Amino acid sequence: MPTTPLTHALPSYLDPAHVGPWGIYLQQIDRVTPYLGPLARWVETLKRPKRILVVDVPIELDNGTIAHFEGYRVQHNTSRGPGKGGVRFHQDVTLSEVMALSAWMSIKNAAVNVPYGGAKGGVRVDPRTLSRGELERLTRRYTSEIGILIGPTKDIPAPDVNTNGQIMAWMMDTYSMNVGATATGVVTGKPVDLGGSLGRIEATGRGVFTVGVEAARLTGLPVEGARVAVQGFGNVGGTAGRLFAEAGAKVVAVQDHTGSIHHAGGLDVPAVLAYVKEHGGVGGFPGAEAITADDFWGVPCDILIPAALEGQITEHNAGRIQARMVIEGANGPTTPKADDILADKGVLVLPDVIANAGGVTVSYFEWVQDFSSFFWSEDEINERLVRIMKGAFGAIWQVAQEHKVSLRTATFIVACQRILHAREMRGLYP
Numbered sequence: 001m002p003t004t005p006l007t008h009a010l011p012s013y014l015d016p017a018h019v020g021p022w023g024i025y026l027q028q029i030d031r032v033t034p035y036l037g038p039l040a041r042w043v044e045t046l047k048r049p050k051r052i053l054v055v056d057v058p059i060e061l062d063n064g065t066i067a068h069f070e071g072y073r074v075q076h077n078t079s080r081g082p083g084k085g086g087v088r089f090h091q092d093v094t095l096s097e098v099m100a101l102s103a104w105m106s107i108k109n110a111a112v113n114v115p116y117g118g119a120k121g122g123v124r125v126d127p128r129t130l131s132r133g134e135l136e137r138l139t140r141r142y143t144s145e146i147g148i149l150i151g152p153t154k155d156i157p158a159p160d161v162n163t164n165g166q167i168m169a170w171m172m173d174t175y176s177m178n179v180g181a182t183a184t185g186v187v188t189g190k191p192v193d194l195g196g197s198l199g200r201i202e203a204t205g206r207g208v209f210t211v212g213v214e215a216a217r218l219t220g221l222p223v224e225g226a227r228v229a230v231q232g233f234g235n236v237g238g239t240a241g242r243l244f245a246e247a248g249a250k251v252v253a254v255q256d257h258t259g260s261i262h263h264a265g266g267l268d269v270p271a272v273l274a275y276v277k278e279h280g281g282v283g284g285f286p287g288a289e290a291i292t293a294d295d296f297w298g299v300p301c302d303i304l305i306p307a308a309l310e311g312q313i314t315e316h317n318a319g320r321i322q323a324r325m326v327i328e329g330a331n332g333p334t335t336p337k338a339d340d341i342l343a344d345k346g347v348l349v350l351p352d353v354i355a356n357a358g359g360v361t362v363s364y365f366e367w368v369q370d371f372s373s374f375f376w377s378e379d380e381i382n383e384r385l386v387r388i389m390k391g392a393f394g395a396i397w398q399v400a401q402e403h404k405v406s407l408r409t410a411t412f413i414v415a416c417q418r419i420l421h422a423r424e425m426r427g428l429y430p
Helices: 021-035 037-047 095-111 132-145 165-179 203-219 235-246 269-279 336-344 358-372 378-403 407-426
Strands: 051-060 066-077 083-090 117-124 155-159 227-231 250-256 259-262 289-291 303-306 325-327 348-350
Touching: 021 037, 021 095, 021 336, 021 407, 037 407, 051 095, 051 132, 066 095, 066 132, 066 155, 083 095, 083 165, 083 358, 095 117, 095 358, 095 407, 117 132, 117 155, 132 165, 155 165, 155 358, 203 235, 203 303, 203 325, 203 348, 203 358, 203 378, 227 235, 235 250, 235 269, 235 303, 250 269, 336 348, 348 407, 358 378, 378 407
Parallel strands: 083 117, 083 155, 227 250, 227 303, 303 325, 325 348
Antiparallel strands: 051 066, 066 117, 250 259, 259 289
């Protein structure tokens, strides 16, 4: 019989030394552990995903050949409810990334106190290389492969990078055909005609704007006239940029995968959005100066909104940032070392796990509406969203002041306590 307990032996892909998003998440958990009190005895729960499913996704291409893609679905924690989290189609998707994103979903859902656990999915594919028919076949096969995990009361996918309402419609239909009944609640972010919710497309960006305005009020930063820089100008960054502009702020710089643009006097946001819709990105927008990707981070501004992919603000560019406030529209855009640099500079960081929680909050509204077959108006949805986001942010702000910690650590304190308290109350079975 061994004399040394083996409970802390981690598989290699869970090792904290692993470089990648999962390693960043583990560092965040280590930072919050001293604040968990008696619940810290359960903290290992947060360092191990509940389930990891890796699937092969074979499809027949239009030219008759067979292509194989690797897919994932990770359920990080379900102590507070069914798994909830998006599905992304991207050529750089990795298991480490999906694990981290599922864990951040656990934190995010607990932070806004919706009754979900955390999950995430992805397929390593560049969807731009697929025809519409190939994309549909990929989506349906992936859905069938992960069908053993998902369900309206088990795990509810949603759109993420390079997925949208059409992808969700195909996923919902595939799952429904496999179970023999229409199950609208198996995914959120669906088209409204298939049980989707009004206000869902703009929800994440609206949440970013809402917590940004609250933080500005609490720190004495006037929104009117504030200079805003946005990385990523899709549903999240575009919506947040538009709402800030409508509130009197000036969007002075925008960056996406097609280029970076700058106008010190403020960009014409509706014109930029129209240009992006027509051309697929901001690159070449005629009403602004083109700048380099590196120079974007040094643009003088009051509010910076990274709303693209994770790992964008690092130790290499954090020192150049001149903003007073960073609002994380993307998941995991700031590394721990960059967090420390920004803190030393006095930059207030509104972390992703609260700042971009508007999307999952309205996803929760959609799920509730699907179960009841009773749908709310867009005004009702936006009002409920703003109320929940303001309340959640206010509670986190109070914890940050009480413990004299960053808003990220405060969010993790609130969320981890809720998750681990649920774990403790439920106990272990068998």
